[in-house]
Amino acid sequence: MAEHLPREAGTVVVGGGTSGNVIAARLAVAGVDTLVLEAGPDFGPFGSAAWPADLLDATRLGRSHDWGYDSGDTLPTRVAFERARAIGGCSDFNGTTQTWGHRRDYDAWAAAGNPGWSADELRPLFDEATRIMRVKRYRAEELTPWQRAWYDAGTSIGLPRLETLNDLDQTTGFAPEDNNIVDGVRWNTAFAYLDPVRHLEHLRIAGRAHVDRVLVRNGRATGVVVLRDGESHVVRADRVVVCGGAYNSPQVLQRSGIGEPTLLKELGIEVVADLPGVGENLHDQPFLLMSWAGSEAMSAAMSRLRAGGWAPDEQAMAKAASSFDPDVFDMHFLPYSPTHRGEEKRWSCGVGALLPRSRGHVRIRSLDPEDKPLIDHRFLSDPEGHDAQVLAEGVEQLRAIAASPGMRDVVGCELRPGPDAADRGALLRHIRANPDNYWHPVGTCGMGPASDPDAVVGQDGQVHGIAGLSVADCSIMPTIPRATTAMPAVVIGERVARFLLATR
Numbered sequence: 229m230a231e232h233l234p235r236e237a238g239t240v241v242v243g244g245g246t247s248g249n250v251i252a253a254r255l256a257v258a259g260v261d262t263l264v265l266e267a268g269p270d271f272g273p274f275g276s277a278a279w280p281a282d283l284l285d286a287t288r289l290g291r292s293h294d295w296g297y298d299s300g301d302t303l304p305t306r307v308a309f310e311r312a313r314a315i316g317g318c319s320d321f322n323g324t325t326q327t328w329g330h331r332r333d334y335d336a337w338a339a340a341g342n343p344g345w346s347a348d349e350l351r352p353l354f355d356e357a358t359r360i361m362r363v364k365r366y367r368a369e370e371l372t373p374w375q376r377a378w379y380d381a382g383t384s385i386g387l388p389r390l391e392t393l394n395d396l397d398q399t400t401g402f403a404p405e406d407n408n409i410v411d412g413v414r415w416n417t418a419f420a421y422l423d424p425v426r427h428l429e430h431l432r433i434a435g436r437a438h439v440d441r442v443l444v445r446n447g448r449a450t451g452v453v454v455l456r457d458g459e460s461h462v463v464r465a466d467r468v469v470v471c472g473g474a475y476n477s478p479q480v481l482q483r484s485g486i487g488e489p490t491l492l493k494e495l496g497i498e499v500v501a502d503l504p505g506v507g508e509n510l511h512d513q514p515f516l517l518m519s520w521a522g523s524e525a526m527s528a529a530m531s532r533l534r535a536g537g538w539a540p541d542e543q544a545m546a547k548a549a550s551s552f553d554p555d556v557f558d559m560h561f562l563p564y565s566p567t568h569r570g571e572e573k574r575w576s577c578g579v580g581a582l583l584p585r586s587r588g589h590v591r592i593r594s595l596d597p598e599d600k601p602l603i604d605h606r607f608l609s610d611p612e613g614h615d616a617q618v619l620a621e622g623v624e625q626l627r628a629i630a631a632s633p634g635m636r637d638v639v640g641c642e643l644r645p646g647p648d649a650a651d652r653g654a655l656l657r658h659i660r661a662n663p664d665n666y667w668h669p670v671g672t673c674g675m676g677p678a679s680d681p682d683a684v685v686g687q688d689g690q691v692h693g694i695a696g697l698s699v700a701d702c703s704i705m706p707t708i709p710r711a712t713t714a715m716p717a718v719v720i721g722e723r724v725a726r727f728l729l730a731t732r
């Protein structure tokens with residue numbers, strides 16, 4: 229741990245989050261002098277008393293140390309866009325579901341001019357990341373009664389029961405999730421990747437170090453400006469790897485003069501690279517949480533389980549197909565039964581539309597790094613109405629499962645969207661009035677060849693036109709895979725680290 233902020237380093241990693249810790253660990257093991265600058269605290273290794281209980285507790289999502297982002301008035305209702313501000317990043321917050329997606333997702337990245345990212349090339353990295361993140365597979369017998377009821381009843385609409393969702397050639401089905409939980413603890417990337425290398429002298433980790441911007445001279449990154457304890461410092465570096473996540477990496481680039489020139493000039497920022505794709509192409513999988521009244525039998529069964537201890541809110545998931553993607557799958561169904569989110573959400577199942585067509589943006593509003601940016605997801609804004617239609621089909625499929633023999637008595641009557649949104653038209657109105665996110669923002673520093681005017685980084689993570697500057701996190705995904713994004717974020721770290729080491 230670095231109590232004092234070093235003044236120089238070989239490589240600076242901006243953000244000790246999900247991808248950033250993978251990059252830092254891989255570079256450090258290879259002997260590279262590496263400094264991680266994390267805006268939130270570094271709580272130290274696993275076992276340190278400084279780790280907040282909510283970031284460790286794998287039965288619920290983490291809450292403390294949030295960046296505090298939300299939709300502002302860009303959506304009909306104010307939606308929180310939670311992001312962890314602490315070592316581990318969103319791997320401290322997430323539901324620990326580890327999914328991979330489908331081969332078509334990654335083959336499309338490679339086909340768009342990104343060699344090295346095809347499904348077959350990434351497959352060994354998924355295996356390696358799964359091992360290091362200590363991912364284990366739940367068995368059907370371990371599901372809670374609520375999860376088990378959905379898993380069993382999924383067959384009523386033709387969703388086969390699977391052992392795992394993580395087969396890149398697989399299509400639809402319901403399965404217990406693969407999770408990175410060790411003895412009840414959410415096994416974040418700080419534990420998985422940093423702990424084994426924390427003893428290395430040439431790895432330094434500085435918490436409470438908020439990177440304002442990257443310094444660029446003659447087309448080359450030369451270091452960063454960091455805010456710590458209210459003071460601004462310069463850290464010189466041979467190379468900078470920005471791993472701030474899909475909301476924050478574009479902000480760091482924009483403050484550094486890398487982005488859309490009009491936006492930068494309006495804020496008085498000198499343009500060092502004209503890359504209009506910075507902050508654009510923001511997308512997440514729109515999500516709708518359905519809920520039911522529940523039943524006495526289900527309440528009693530869940531209470532018995534909770535009295536015995538272990539009852540995670542989520543640990544089963546389905547991959548389902550809408551009419552837009554009948555050959556593969558384009559929806560997740562997620563049974564969810566939190567006790568801490570009010571009665572309305574007590575008995576829930578969510579639907580996520582995995583291949584959204586709507587695109588939004590992230591834009592800084594000032595030079596102050598603590599000023600919240602404009603995060604405008606433009607959920608459900610695609611002109612064909614594809615995204616809303618997929619959610620509507622998902623709701624209809626979940627309604628069919630809920631109405632199947634045996635399930636009807638388990639779930640009780642539907643509360644949300646409820647009887648007022650029975651037909652397709654009313655359902656679409658409900659969906660449009662209640663857009664929500666699935667916590668998987670991506671795309672804001674998209675990867676692609678230099679010939680693509682919207683691309684921000686090349687296939688190796690290198691920012692186009694700036695030597696010694698890379699981005700490696702969910703922001704570089706050109707399109708979101710049919711997956712939750714935690715494991716793909718780790719794989720991005722593994723992939724870009726190999727590129728960085730190859731060009732050292």
Ligand SMILES: Cc1cc2nc3c(=O)[nH]c(=O)nc-3n(C[C@H](O)[C@H](O)[C@H](O)COP(=O)(O)OP(=O)(O)OC[C@H]3O[C@@H](n4cnc5c(N)ncnc54)[C@H](O)[C@@H]3O)c2cc1C
Pocket residue numbers: 242243244245246247248265266267268289290310311312313314315316317318319321322323324325326327437438439440471472473474476477480666667668669701702703711712713714715717
């Ligand atoms: C509540 C929630 C639940 C989720 N559930 C799941 C799930 O069950 N399964 C799943 O697969 N995915 C889930 N996700 C999504 C997944 O966790 C994220 O997509 C992934 O962790 C993002 O990784 P990242 O490296 O891109 O960013 P992050 O992990 O967010 O890392 C970014 C890091 O950079 C730091 N940082 C940012 N800006 C700066 C700066 N300027 N200076 C210094 N440091 C900076 C941040 O503090 C953070 O530590 C969930 C996300 C959330 C929020």
